[in-house]
Every structure is written in C-alpha cells, then in structure tokens.
Amino acid sequence: MVETLDLNGNPVATLGEYEYDGDGKRVKKHVPSTGEVTVFVYDAGGKMVGEYSTIVETQSPKVSYTTADHLGSPRILTDQNGNTISRRDFMPYGEEIARTAYGSDSVRQKFTTYERDSETSLDFAQARYYATSIGRFNSADEPFLDQFEDNPQSWNLYLYVRNNPLNMVDPMGTSADCPPGSPEGCYERGGKYYIKDQNGLESEITKDGAIRSEVSVASGGELGEMQIRGPRGPRGPRGPRSPNSHSGLGAFGKWLEEIARRLGILPRNPPRQSTPTPSNNGPYGPPSPHPATSMPQFSPSTIAEAVEKTMKQKGAHLFRNKLHPKPHLNQLAQQVGGERQLVEKVLQNINGSLPVIGKFEVQTTVNGVNLTVRGFVKDGIPVINTMF
Amino acid sequence: MNEKLIKELTRFELHTDAKSALELLERAADGERTVRVCLRVLFVVLDALVEGRPNDSEEEFLARRFSELFRNSFAKFSQDPEFLCFCGMMITKAEWYFDKEFEDGVAMMEQAIRLSPQSILYRAMYIVFSDQRDDSNTNAKIETLTKFFAVYPNKLEEFGMLGDYVVGIFESVLEVVSNEEFFGA
Numbered sequence: 001m002v003e004t005l006d007l008n009g010n011p012v013a014t015l016g017e018y019e020y021d022g023d024g025k026r027v028k029k030h031v032p033s034t035g036e037v038t039v040f041v042y043d044a045g046g047k048m049v050g051e052y053s054t055i056v057e058t059q060s061p062k063v064s065y066t067t068a069d070h071l072g073s074p075r076i077l078t079d080q081n082g083n084t085i086s087r088r089d090f091m092p093y094g095e096e097i098a099r100t101a102y103g104s105d106s107v108r109q110k111f112t113t114y115e116r117d118s119e120t121s122l123d124f125a126q127a128r129y130y131a132t133s134i135g136r137f138n139s140a141d142e143p144f145l146d147q148f149e150d151n152p153q154s155w156n157l158y159l160y161v162r163n164n165p166l167n168m169v170d171p172m173g174t175s176a177d178c179p180p181g182s183p184e185g186c187y188e189r190g191g192k193y194y195i196k197d198q199n200g201l202e203s204e205i206t207k208d209g210a211i212r213s214e215v216s217v218a219s220g221g222e223l224g225e226m227q228i229r230g231p232r233g234p235r236g237p238r239g240p241r242s243p244n245s246h247s248g249l250g251a252f253g254k255w256l257e258e259i260a261r262r263l264g265i266l267p268r269n270p271p272r273q274s275t276p277t278p279s280n281n282g283p284y285g286p287p288s289p290h291p292a293t294s295m296p297q298f299s300p301s302t303i304a305e306a307v308e309k310t311m312k313q314k315g316a317h318l319f320r321n322k323l324h325p326k327p328h329l330n331q332l333a334q335q336v337g338g339e340r341q342l343v344e345k346v347l348q349n350i351n352g353s354l355p356v357i358g359k360f361e362v363q364t365t366v367n368g369v370n371l372t373v374r375g376f377v378k379d380g381i382p383v384i385n386t387m388f
Numbered sequence: 389m390n391e392k393l394i395k396e397l398t399r400f401e402l403h404t405d406a407k408s409a410l411e412l413l414e415r416a417a418d419g420e421r422t423v424r425v426c427l428r429v430l431f432v433v434l435d436a437l438v439e440g441r442p443n444d445s446e447e448e449f450l451a452r453r454f455s456e457l458f459r460n461s462f463a464k465f466s467q468d469p470e471f472l473c474f475c476g477m478m479i480t481k482a483e484w485y486f487d488k489e490f491e492d493g494v495a496m497m498e499q500a501i502r503l504s505p506q507s508i509l510y511r512a513m514y515i516v517f518s519d520q521r522d523d524s525n526t527n528a529k530i531e532t533l534t535k536f537f538a539v540y541p542n543k544l545e546e547f548g549m550l551g552d553y554v555v556g557i558f559e560s561v562l563e564v565v566s567n568e569e570f571f572g573a
Contacts, residue, residue, distance in 0.1 A: 311520065312519055312520055312521050312524075313480060313490045314480075314481075314520065315520035315521055315522070316516055316520035316557050316560075316561055317480070317481045317520070317557075320520075320556070320557045320560035320561050320564070321439075321553070321556065321557065322552075322553075322557065322559065322560055323435070323549065323552055323553045323556055324439050339522075359484060374438070376484055385438065385481075385482055386438055386439060388439070
C-alpha cells in the first residue's frame with residue numbers, strides 16, 4: 001500500500017494498493033482514486049504476458065508498433081502504415097521530457113520498459129520501485145549480491161545501475177545489467193561489460209562498443225591476470241603466468257584469488273610456473289575468427305524481423321543448396337535447435353559489426369565453428385545471404 | 389545450338405570459372421546467345437560472387453560485368469517466361485547484384501507463370517522461392533514438386549549448373565517439407 005502522510009506521519013490518503021504472489025511478482029493493483037483494478041498475469045517463466053483492467057479505454061482497436069532505443073525504452077509508436085502516432089524522450093535517469101507536439105498514447109511501458117504507475121509516478125521494477133525524479137530506487141537492494149569491492153558506485157544500495165543509466169539497465173530491480181540486445185553471453189561485473197569466447201577467455205566491452213582489453217583466466221586456475229592488447233586486437237594463445245601475475249588487478253586480484261582458493265574453486269597450492277611455448281603466430285597468435293565485438297546496433301525486435309526475413313527470402317538458398325552442400329551448417333542448426341535458431345544466433349553474434357546499409361561479410365563463431373557470413377542491410381534490417 | 393559452346397560452358401560451370409564464361413559469351417555469335425546460354429552464364433557469375441571467394445577487385449569486376457549482362461539480356465528477353473522465371477529466382481538469391489528487390493524477383497516469376505500458365509517448372513520455382521520458409525505453403529510445395537519430378541525426369545540437365553542448383557533445392561525442400569508434413573519432424 002502506498003499512502004500520503006501528514007506531518008505527524010498519519011495517513012491522509014491511499015494512492016495505491018498492491019498485491020504480490022509468493023515469488024514477489026505484482027499480481028494486482030488497485031487505485032482508490034479512480035477505482036481501477038488491474039490484474040497482472042505471468043507465464044510459467046515469470047514473464048508478464050497480460051494485464052486486465054476494470055477501466056478500458058473507449059477506442060477502436062488498432063495495430064501499432066513501438067520502436068525502442070538501445071536501452072529498450074519505447075521511443076516511437078507507429079501505426080500499420082508506418083505513420084508516427086507519438087514519440088517520447090527521456091532524461092538520462094528516465095524522467096520523461098514533456099513535448100506536446102510529440103503526440104500522446106496510452107503505452108504504459110516507459111523508461112527501459114518499466115511500467116509507470118501514474119498514481120505514484122514510480123516505475124515498477126519488479127523487485128523494487130524506481131523513482132525517475134531522483135534517479136534512485138525507493139528501497140535498498142539486497143546487500144552483497146550486486147556489490148563489488150572495486151566499484152564504489154555499487155556500494156550505495158539505492159543507486160540505479162551504478163549511476164551509469166545511459167549504458168546499463170536493471171530490468172528486475174536487482175542488478176545492473178547489459179542493455180537488451182547485447183551480445184549473447186554479455187554480463188556485467190563491477191560496472192563493466194564482459195563476454196567470454198568459446199575458450200572461456202573473457203573480454204571487456206567498453207562503452208563505445210570496442211574491446212579495449214582482455215582479462216584472461218588461466219586454464220590452470222589463476223585469476224587476475226590482465227593483458228592489455230590494444231583496441232580490437234586479435235587473440236593469441238595464452239602465455240604462461242608471469243611471476244607478478246597480479247600486477248593488472250592489484251590487490252583486488254589477490255583478494256579474488258584468495259576467495260576462490262577458500263571456496264575450493266582454485267587449488268590451494270598455486271601451480272608451478274611453466275615454460276613459454278614458442279609460437280609461429282606472432283605475439284598474439286593466429287587471427288581471431290571473431291569480428292570486432294561491439295555494442296548491438298539492432299534491437300531484439302529488429303533481429304526477430306531479420307530472422308523472419310532471412311528465412312523467407314533466403315532460407316532455401318542458405319540451407320537447401322545441394323550445389324554447395326554445407327554439412328557443418330546443418331550440424332550447427334541441429335545443435336542450436338533448428339535453422340531459424342541458427343540464423344538468430346548468428347544475427348545476434350554479428351549485431352554490432354554490420355554496416356548501416358549495404359552488403360557485409362563478417363566472421364563469427366557458433367558453438368566453436370567459425371562462420372563467414374555474407375548478407376546486406378536494407379531499411380535497417382540485416383538479411384543473411386550465405387554462410388560458409 | 390552450338391555443341392562446342394555448350395561443352396565449353398559446361399566445363400566453365402564445373403570449375404565455376406566466371407571470367408571464362410563471360411568471355412565465351414562475348415565470343416559467341418548472336419544466334420548462339422540464347423536465353424538458356426545467357427541464363428547459364430549469369431548463374432555462373434552469380435554463383436562465383438555469392439558462394440565464391442573473390443577478392444575486392446575480382447568482385448568489382450564480376451559484379452560490373454554481371455550487371456551489364458543482366459541489363460542487356462533483360463532488354464532482349466524481358467518477355468521470355470524462361471528468362472523471367474530463372475532470373476526471378478536468381479534475384480531472390482542476391483538481389484543487390486541485379487539492383488533489384490526480392491519482390492521484383494517474385495514478380496518476374498509471377499509474370500513467367502502468367503505468360504506460360506501450364507508450366508509446372510515455373511509454378512514450382514515460384515512456390516519454392518517466393519516464400520522459402522519450410523512451414524509455408526507446405527501442401528502446395530509437396531504437390532507441385534511431386535508433379536515437377538514426374539514431368540521433368542531429366543532434372544533440367546539442359547540448364548547445366550543452374551538446373552542442378554534448382555533441382556537440388558527442389559529435392560531438398562521436398563524432402564524436408566514432406567517429413568514435416570507427414571512426421572511432424
């Protein structure tokens with residue numbers, strides 16, 4: 001229940017009453033001032049799939065489409081003919097910028113798809129409520145779950161995405177996360193984004209989308225070794241652990257290693273130093289099959305559209321071509337659950353490495369298989385033409 | 389038709405030798421530049437561009453020559469259903485080399501059917517390439533492709549590599565959609 005209080009702390013009015021299920025999901029909302037009761041329905045996976053309200057707008061049903069920005073915030077609403085119905089802009093922390101000329105709509109999803117409760121002006125962030133006016137959650141985060149020694153911004157339990165709202169989201173109100181559409185496997189730690197390749201090697205994704213450095217986790221179990229390799233440099237074989245392997249992460253690396261040893265993740269006694277293995281591939285080894293990893297340029301809905309378009313327009317050319325049989329593609333498709341899923345996976349992988357318009361040829365890796373992907377981007381939608 | 393020219397073209401097809409195929413067409417007499425020869429050369433070049441590994445200068449050269457050949461052929465054979473249908477299919481493969489849209493390719497196949505409504509080949513190509521998702525038009529694909537293989541036992545041999553490509557896709561599509569239809573695979 002959300003109430004307004006007088007100066008003595010006595011309730012004056014009830015703004016809203018909320019009911020939650022055993023998992024903490026909001027299942028019902030009552031707004032006394034309007035009498036509106038809204039019931040929220042979730043699927044088995046916990047995703048909200050519907051809302052039922054006692055107050056239904058009197059308008060003729062129509063189809064409309066939302067276009068989201070990189071954070072998932074719906075920014076433009078268009079009709080079935082592509083005409084703009086409304087637009088909206090947000091301040092960095094989610095306050096909506098009122099612009100009357102932008103038109104109006106009744107879309108409840110606002111900043112990073114949080115549903116805004118008009119009765120409280122708070123955004124419902126699942127685990128907590130978020131106040132865009134102050135850029136803070138109205139209750140504390142659970143301590144020690146999303147806090148990091150090396151990032152003071154994570155120490156304040158009320159902060160929204162560690163004061164980095166242009167680059168991160170917090171869909172569940174529990175932890176700062178990569179924005180929607182980030183490369184698959186992207187995760188956040190200590191205020192930075194990382195991805196791991198098939199060898200478990202970790203690469204940091206910088207704010208501008210480039211790989212600035214790679215933090216390698218030794219196969220022998222050492223943590224904390226850092227190798228700075230310049231922007232988007234190719235990946236080489238792992239070298240031996242240097243005697244001062246903590247030089248990159250300093251005290252935090254030592255602390256992390258000690259914790260890992262105590263938890264039994266690492267052996268108690270550090271492995272012996274090994275001799276460097278000579279390589280004919282230069283200092284960084286053979287060129288990486290990966291494309292330059294960068295932040296996604298296409299939203300999840302665009303990727304879904306791209307998958308459909310690719311399957312409709314190129315599906316037979318891609319997967320039924322007996323003149324140039326590609327058994328590895330068929331095997332990969334089986335591994336990932338089907339051809340459509342493979343196309344989706346590839347598009348997600350290369351999202352961020354494609355031109356705005358025109359032909360492209362990029363390389364990516366799916367389940368350890370290197371793929372060269374050719375296609376084109378037109379009208380903002382990438383279509384895969386061939387893979388080998 | 390010049391047997392020697394066809395033999396040479398077949399050899400270039402086997403090696404996906406796009407440059408030699410283009411030169412062969414240049415050397416050919418007017419009477420030898422039939423719809424089918426033009427289509428086969430177009431496909432050799434397209435295949436080299438799409439599935440091959442040309443470097444930048446080779447790609448630039450092939451793409452330019454391909455575009456010229458397509459424009460000239462289209463001006464000559466724009467009312468020929470065979471040309472329209474096979475070119476339409478090729479456009480669905482890589483429309484940007486034709487400076488066309490996917491929908492233009494589909495429209496050309498539709499036009500071929502209008503010009504030759506009895507052709508089971510054109511119907512089969514239209515139904516397979518206009519919507520290439522396995523789960524679309526499943527029954528129509530099974531019916532049309534089954535008829536096609538009954539009517540064309542030689543499997544488009546006269547079209548060389550282009551015919552192999554089309555028939556290979558037909559076989560593969562029929563196999564997949566039949567499995568899905570009957571076994572829900």
